Amino acid sequence: MARLNLHLLLLLILLVLSSGPKMMESLRVFTITNYCKETVWPGIFPGENFNGGGFELKPGQSSVLNAPVGWSGRIWGRTGCSFDKNGNGSCKTGTCGSFLKCRASGETPASLAEFTLTTLDFYDVSLVDGFNLPITVTPINGKGNCSVAGCDADLRDTCPSELAVKSKGKVIGCRSACDVFNTDEYCCRGLYGNPRVCQPTFYSKKFKEACPTAYSYAYDDPTSICTCAGTDYVITFCSSRKREVCTYHNNKLVCSGSRGLKSLIERWWALVFVLPLLLAF
Template identity: 45%
Template sequence: MLIKNNCPYTVWAAASPGGGKRLDQGQTWQITAASGTTQARIWARTKCNFDASGKGSCETGDCGGVLECKGYGKAPNTLAEYAIDQYEHQDFIDISNIDGFNVPMEFSSNSPGCTRVIKCTADIVGQCPNELKVPGGCNGPCPVFNTEEHCCNSGNCGPTNFSRFFKERCPDAYSYPKDDPTSLFTCPTGTNYKVIFCP
């Protein structure tokens, strides 16, 4: 999996599994995902400050105050999510705004047998509803309100006005937990992927 920063600013890429790495504009980072990997995600952290031992913090996407992420990042963060070699040797890939949005993103493959491009590049931070605005990002409604309606812990929910705000701007990305039909994509296992910040 190739991760590339095309943003005109530095991002601190994060991957679970994978860790983390500072990427200045144009820099890349290669990570590998083992067959059977599930619930994996890649995201960008912004405005980070780490000391020589790799401790510090980020304005968005912070993962426990360390450069080398061990767990998931703090909302808001635009997520590239994937699972490798699942049912019938398929990979499942998606972009999610359920945890909000911080950096425009592309998650794509250009392998024989699977050319798929998922993008979320709208000005979500600039247009963010007041209730969801935070410095550097636009929170998802679940992290803000923590209600069944927005978080869907029971697995039985529909879109809300807030989730529609994200869906209208990024139709290929998850806007609420039950958004699978328009947001989850498959490729054959063995496909090569890339995640681009600010495509």
């Protein structure tokens, strides 16, 4: 609770101090937040509109970026990274070559948030390339279905041993069955290259049980792809899908499940002033 309130307070301070130009309504605001206990290096491809496609986020930190309508790409988290002052280095999972700023998609295994921004946005969280971090996508202030997508379970804890990626004896990622076994059945190709033939497998079912709103294999569309119009997005690492998150857009702070800044101030006032009075009785 205290951690959430601190995060909201920092965003409120940002609102008060900001005096930049009014953002265009055609932009989508992406707030990327790291709730993990470890540092995460988000990778974004293509990343021209996202700080070059890569940066560092320490635990509790957020980054606010803008993308134009028409952008289509993916966002993921990299772990165990080490970069020099020139942005050269590597990561244990999700690496996109030897650069801090990604020039290509990340290597498997990696949990992916995928977006196509149009008049009606399409977005999802995919485990088709495996899993390395819990990741959720929360649309805010949009119109339409606008469901929260993601995988907030940590599959590293339950990964089958034949899929596990380890470092110093610790599981740091969970590969997909396609990546490990490379068969048509697991990869939905060849004779299995259509949704009627390519069905869930033992491994994709394990992923789906843990993360019901994420893609578990290539044709897992009905329960995994989401749509929303005119929305901003909050992408969180290591956070519950039910957690309240906030975005800053058009000189306003808007939170999921709230009426925006007014609601935030009301809740903060109640916490700071009203609750102590109630506890005094």
